[in-house]
Structure formats: structure tokens, C-alpha cells
Amino acid sequence: MKRTNDLRRQQKSIVLAGLTLFGLVLFVLQLWLFVTTLEESLAGHVKLSWATAFAGVVLVAVDCWMLNGIYKLDRGP
Numbered sequence: 859m860k861r862t863n864d865l866r867r868q869q870k871s872i873v874l875a876g877l878t879l880f881g882l883v884l885f886v887l888q889l890w891l892f893v894t895t896l897e898e899s900l901a902g903h904v905k906l907s908w909a910t911a912f913a914g915v916v917l918v919a920v921d922c923w924m925l926n927g928i929y930k931l932d933r934g935p
Contacts (some may be wrong), residue, residue: 871930877924888917 895910 884917888914
């Protein structure tokens with residue numbers, strides 16, 4: 859029984875590390891989209907700034923979904 863608990867803990871830590879790394883990549887992508895949106899707004903290209911703002915909102919939703927998954931992973935079965 860102890861062996862299965864150790865394996866389960868190891869799997870959880872691997873999944874948590876993967877989700878954290880993916881979340882970091884999404885965060886950097888959000889920063890890039892934010893800067894792009896500001897630059898395009900200042901240049902007067904409003905249509906492109908709306909598209910990048912929408913993509914940023916989608917990325918926030920994905921981050922919240924992943925955070926919810928991490929909370930569920932932490933609670934356990």
C-alpha cells in the first residue's frame with residue numbers, strides 16, 4: 859500500500875510541475891499579447907487590438923481552468 863502511495867505522490871508532482879511550466883509559458887504569452895495590444899492601440903489599429911485582447915481573455919480562462927485542476931489535484935480522491 860505504501861508503494862502505491864509513493865507512486866501516486868510522484869505522479870502528482872510530475873503533473874504539478876508540467877502544469878506550472880505550461881502556466882508560465884501562457885503567462886509569458888499573455889505579456890507579449892498585452893504589449894502587442896498596447897502598441898497596436900497607440901498606432902491606431904483598433905481591430906487588431908480587439909483580437910489580441912480577446913486572445914488574452916481566452917488565455918486567462920485557460921489559466922483559471924488549470925488552477926482549478928491544481929486545486930482538485932491537491933485535494934486528492
